[in-house]
Amino acid sequence: MVNTVNEKNMEMKRDRQKKIREKLMFGLFTLCMLAVVIPTLLIIGFIVVKGIGTVNWSFLTEMPRMGMKEGGIFPAIVGTLYLVLGTIIFSLPLGVGAAIYLTEYAKQGRLTRLIRIAVLNLAGVPSVVYGLFGLGLFVFFMGFGSSILAGSLTLACLILPIIITTSEEAIKSVPDSYREASLALGASKWETIARVVLPLAIPGIMTGGILGIGRAAGETAPILLTVAAFFIPRLPGSVFDQVMALPYHLYIVSTQVPGMPESIKYGTALVLLGVVGVFFAFATIIRLKFKQMSHLD
Template sequence: MKKLQLVQDEPCGIRQAYCPNPQQGQRGRKERVFFALFRSASGVNALALFIICGFLLWNGAPALSWEFLTAFPRNSMTEGGIFPCIVGTLILSFGAMAVAFPLGVASAVYLNEYARSRKLVRFLRLGINNLAGVPSVVFGLFGLAFFVTVLKMGVSIVSGVLTLAVLVLPVIIGTAEEALRNVPSTYREASLGLGATRWQTIRSVVLPAAFPGMLTGAILALSRAAGETAAIMFTSAVFYTPKLPNSIFGEVMALPYHVYVLATAGTEIEKTRPLQYGTALVLVLLVLGMNLFAIWLRARLQKKL
């Protein structure tokens, strides 16, 4: 009894080791409740993804074949394959990235490293955030009005690439700027202390350290560019073309627009239903493959750095 009294007379920090605080138990219960809610939300998302992928596999896998992947559509697109659509999607996606990634990184470098006016930076970031929320059909109408009509590029690959580049530019700028912020300031201070100029520091120290993080934005942008329909249906994609494009000013077929065409084929919709699911499945697998390649490249760069 005396020993217990001595424990109770100890300071609060020691007493709590023997006498649990009721508030700590209440906080622990709240923590478990919120963790359960977070796990449930993650489980719902994973279940939805599993259902969608399973539905596409169940309905689209029977349509997959070597002919389906390597042949041209024929007989009003009720037969044949989707080879020109695959080629067109790859051209548009990587073309958009080739244009948007350097511009996005350069914009992020200016905002994070050079811009000194807080009002200007706040205004530019507000514009970038608003641009990220604009529906893709608006970008399609902008591409139609500006690239196709005003610049007289016509319905072509270059019009679609530039439209998609504008579409994904806010995503790349945001992630690139965040990657630059995550570079420790000691890197910059050490480089400047050794006599390097600001540009030499950015080029040789900051950008290599931030590049793996910038690839995260590139992965997100690549996925969005590959799956867009509204942005290309007015600028570059066509219903059908009998040959592959031979220049950047040629028309092209694309997987997302091809799915849209098959799904709205009127009286032929039942006949084209297997092709719809097969094309959608190929699009998902193509985006997955491009993402896995980009993730693998990012992991290698992170390990190297």
């Protein structure tokens, strides 16, 4: 009798220890998570708080003055927008086309496997290596010089794997029954892709595209070697011109110019973070909407 009670007590004690250990471990995991989330929020909060006082209409729309120590960052904003536009023009058709090939046309085989390996490897190539590549191929070999064209092409190569992977996912998620229905009605393979598959894959493709541009807008190393100018107080006249760009500008004002006022640095950082944040928000909203839609189906 006493024995069993004792055993029961022991068991309860063990159970309690188990519970406590579990609580401790889960607490530790929560701490890990917080160690990631809190710095992220602090980073955003810090830059917003420190930069918000600087960012006003004239900061966004004026040329830099006095060796960039006064005035605005208009040319850097415009430069980044041009680069982003150029990047998307080159990378979207290429990336979506490649995704169509991989999902709809490619047969299982060595070539397809090679392409997939290439896409995976491209995603891991360091951005500064893309810069070297752009410098060698677009700036010098093709003779575009340090220009918007060369920079956009380089960034397009950089985000190509993102676009291909997300477009592929989006195209694969279109049910085969729609393809069958279209083909059975006497639509050709291409008509089926263009009229049925792609329209349904657009939300996914857009999400990938926007995430890609967000990445392109924030990259510094590739444009450092292929397009970015230290200081040009005017807007570009053609695609063969150099431009200033936000990420490079932030690098310059925070490391290359002594005596740069803090306000300009934080203002530039906030604008850059804002641009990236807007792209990120768009992509997230589209993705969530799309998820809801597919739940309804």
